[in-house]
Amino acid sequence: MELNYRKLGLRVGFEIHQELDTHKLFCNCPSGLRDEEPRLGVKRRLRPTQSELGEVDRAALAEALKGKGFRYQLYPDSVCLVELDEEPPHPVNEEALDIALEAALLLGARPLDEVHTMRKIVIDGSNTCGFQRTLLIATGGRVKVDGKSFQIQTICLEEDAARKMSEGVELIDYRLDRLGIPLVEIATGPDFSDSYTPAKAALYIGQLLRATGKVKRGIGTIRQDINISIAGGARQEIKGLQELALISTLIEREVQRQLALLGIRDEIKWRGGGRIVKKIIDVTGVFSKTGSRVISSALRAGGTVLAIKLPKFAGLLGKELQPARRFGTELADCAKLYGGVGGLFHTDELPDYGISQEEVDGLRRATGAVEGDAIVFVANAKEKAEAALSAVVGRANQALEGVPEETRRALPDGNTEFMRPLPGAGRMYPETDMGGGGGGGGGGGGGGGGG
Secondary structure (H helix, E strand, C coil), X not given: CCCCHHHHCCEEEEEEEEEECXXXXXXXXXXXXXXXXXXXXXXXXXXXXXXXXXXXXXHHHHHHXXXXXXXXXXXXXXXXXXXXXXXXXXXXXXXXXXXXXHHHHHCCCEECCCCCEEEEECCCCCCCCCEEEEEEEEEEEEEEECCEEEEEEEEEEEECCCEEEEECCCEEEEXXXXXXXXXXXXXXXXXXXXXXXXXXXXXXXHHHHHHCCCECCCCCCEEEEEEEECCCCCCEEEEEECCHHHHHHHHHHHHHHHHHHHHHHHHHHHHCCCCCCCCCEECHHHHCCCCCHHHHHHHHCCCEEEEEEECCCCCCCCCEEECCEEHHHHHHHHHHHHHCCCCCEEHHHCCECCECHHHHHHHHHHHCCCCCCEEEEEEECHHHHHHHHHHHHHHHHHHCCCCCCEEEEECCCCCEEEEEECCCHHHEEECCCCCHHHCCCCCCCCCEEEC
16 A cells, blocks of 8 residues: 555654663663573463542553463562662662663764663553653754654663563562663654654664664564654554564555544544443343354353344454454454453454354344344353453543554564553652652652552
């Protein structure tokens, strides 16, 4: 698809996160990653609390709704009480601070007179304390690409997150060897208006950092987050991109996705659709003799089949947003995250998957669906199915507005998938365990309560 990015009002910015070759940011533990099986582990739960500014961040609330616990693997000879959030942070790593300042000067940024540690609420389990500590180092740099100058908004020093090793329905395993490794975060302004210049700028900044000889090398030591929006759409933060060659593809496919979502919004309005009222209906009886192995397995395990009607949505769930990803895939992403289910069915793809036309007709009778309506249904334990369908209704209602602001995960093929809502202003607040300039300090407090 040939896209006129300027006409579409494309705006792109990015953040580069580069690990520094020094010990951890708030303790003296080494910063190397290890492969041998850890000998110890602890389990935790994190819950959202108000920040010191009195706000609860929407992204933190979304993570809490997933209801997952966390298990932290650790090596007692290279992980201390700071990483476990059992001891206040030590004074900031001065070597890491010097490296961040060097990067700032190389990019023509202006270092701040004072550096203060802030907390960024994160309760996906990747930080044991429920927040990431970050220090604003400098502002106002520039990077030149193809004769054009682009703004560097901020340069920060922050701690890396724990490594996710595995994820189950109820528990996520993290390894603490990466937690606390110093990162320099370089954020550009949303100044790019095409799909290829951001990759050139990111390559230049990465080469500049490596030229210092003070940063880590190898897969996973440098990552890019891309911020993308178009006129009439919404800003998306796409996280975890490691291949610079994918930046152009990722931007192009995100623009395609937003255009498709705007098209879905307009089509629903043209059809006269409105806000969907959540009315979950038990349709287990419709599938008493089903040929679907997925549904049969769920019923044998004591589950139910629950359904919701999406008025005026027929044909839209099968609409392609990105290659091999449809609007129904977006609904399924939300159902999986918030309901803990393996997936969902919808009538745009039926009859198929062992589900007969007779069962589809029975679904329509049970839900009161008429021509032009779509039906989404889930086979699982009742509580999980209800949570999944509640998430589907929420996402379907967002489609009435067009493009919701989201944090999305970069996939290896250049597509993206939903992670959580875009964080709000309530995510960041001052660090209470440390004084100005990164000095060590006293007691507890936290953005996500431990449990």
